[in-house]
Amino acid sequence: GNSVTQMEGPVTLSEEAFLTINCTYTATGYPSLFWYVQYPGEGLQLLLKATKADDKGSNKGFEATYRKETTSFHLEKGSVQVSDSAVYFCALSGGNQFYFGTGTSLTVIP
Amino acid sequence: SQTIHQWPATLVQPVGSPLSLECTVEGTSNPNLYWYRQAAGRGLQLLFYSVGIGQISSEVPQNLSASRPQDRQFILSSKKLLLSDSGFYLCAWSGFSNYGYTFGSGTRLTVV
Numbered sequence: 001g002n003s004v005t006q007m008e009g010p011v012t013l014s015e016e017a018f019l020t021i022n023c024t025y026t027a028t029g030y031p032s033l034f035w036y037v038q039y040p041g042e043g044l045q046l047l048l049k050a051t052k053a054d055d056k057g058s059n060k061g062f063e064a065t066y067r068k069e070t071t072s073f074h075l076e077k078g079s080v081q082v083s084d085s086a087v088y089f090c091a092l093s094g095g096n097q098f099y100f101g102t103g104t105s106l107t108v109i110p
Numbered sequence: 111s112q113t114i115h116q117w118p119a120t121l122v123q124p125v126g127s128p129l130s131l132e133c134t135v136e137g138t139s140n141p142n143l144y145w146y147r148q149a150a151g152r153g154l155q156l157l158f159y160s161v162g163i164g165q166i167s168s169e170v171p172q173n174l175s176a177s178r179p180q181d182r183q184f185i186l187s188s189k190k191l192l193l194s195d196s197g198f199y200l201c202a203w204s205g206f207s208n209y210g211y212t213f214g215s216g217t218r219l220t221v222v
Binding site: 046049096103 | 154156200204214
């Protein structure tokens with residue numbers, strides 16, 4: 001079956017630190033992979049996506065590469081800001097459904 | 111462009127009262143529609159999804175129900191709310207799976 005395993009949080013970083021949030025997946029076929037971000041009190045917003053192996057999704061300084069050989073889609077950012085504080089969800093698409101990780105809470109302190 | 115509207119934004123309801131949350135999508139036809147719940151500090155739980163009018167798939171048996179009376183309208187209901195129904199409810203739609211979901215802004219439900 002399809003599933004997503006996401007790094008547990010919470011994660012606390014100082015401003016300008018490097019961020020990695022790990023995500024691995026199990027899937028049948030060739031799913032598309034996504035990262036969503038949820039700011040406090042809001043719904044989820046699509047942050048980036050990759051639709052095939054070796055694709056790199058990027059947005060707002062965040063990047064993630066679809067690695068089929070390691071079944072991973074780790075989220076990275078070279079220098080985080082206070083405004084990046086949010087909950088991040090990794091997800092994959094399979095059939096008519098999406099499968100979400102449990103979310104990783106990130107807090108960036110000045 | 112496509113937009114998704116979800117209301118109300120917040121709701122406080124007594125135990126045993128009914129519930130109706132509404133979600134509508136504009137700018138697309140025949141979307142896949144979804145209801146998720148997010149309990150405090152936890153991940154997303156898929157409650158229902160629909161691939162067409164009158165077609166509802168339930169992922170978690172509970173005292174909630176969903177209906178899709180029109181192509182772009184998705185309603186989440188309950189006849190009698192429980193304390194455990196408190197949470198953040200999110201509606202979402204998708205077209206082709208490669209495009210991802212678009213989420214509504216959510217409804218914060220507190221059952222007291």
